[in-house]
Amino acid sequence: MEERSLAVTRRSLHGVAELVLAGPQHGRGGGIRLRVVPGGFGTTDGDFRVEGDALVAPAGTVRLTGTYAELAAAVGLEARPLDEVYSGGPMIASHEHLEIDPAAARLLAEAFACGDAALRAFAPGETPVLWPEHFDVGITVDEVNYGVSPGDDHLPEPYAYVGPWTPPTGAFWNAPFGATRTLAELSDVLEFFTAGRSLLDN
Template structure:
């Protein structure tokens, strides 16, 4: 699939995650934390909503995320559309009346990347609790003053990538990004490659302590 389709789909899914899942969950249950689920991502508390592929799932209803808006979807599932208020400055940048369009193949690829990230984080950091954060729409954990995770893409890198983001600036070949280190999921492959990347970054940081 072409990169424009992936970016368009990622932007649409980010909007859904932020304004239909995290926002309503924050207003109802006091948390913005989302999580990976088979085929996509989901809330952790009420309202119980999830995205699987190119559909929003709510109370047994499957609503296609094709040529629609977050406002229309919110009305369909009975939630108030909108991002969590006052918690962060960035976000999807998609208005509730803006038409969104999710490509099923691209959605499947992005869901796979979240699943890879979730598994690699749990394998590298036993007992960790990977969270999908609605601000940047990435899945990650923080361990020993460093962020580890997988992003589905952003302005820095348009395709999905794994990252290690130490809180202190590092020097060396491994650290190839403004925030630390990044490698695309395509380059790293599946769970083992991403886990090895996390482990390498962790080892380097332990040596610099």
């Protein structure tokens, strides 16, 4: 996968997560949490969701094209940023245009699905959340963040992470906030989460 296609698609999907899904949901009093769904991610009530390079809504399915404002309007929503909630979001304006590579969108959806499944197996009592701020799916257990990111400034490709609130030292911990491994180098994300927890418990 070409790095630029992945980065551009990831940014566009991040914008959809905030402006078209979480922002309007928050405006309706539903909070900002999103969830992983087959083929992508969606609102907690399941009414609006991204599947591949399409937005599925009660009013119908539309392609992820045009501006964020146009996309939201096509399904009866108003694009809404979450600047009043957090400061670390995608910083995308509603008049910007989306740019989606379908193959990159599928890869990112697979990363979220992999992360969601591993998190549910790792901590069955927790519900994974896809956060619109950093666009990752994660949980927190005993002051440790576990999750999967589709890539960011730290790593440009999908990766799993273990982020203790107080980062430890040692060979396993290869990031300023804890430990990361790209999904490409992991044969089992659950094993990575389990290894991190084991080191922290000892």
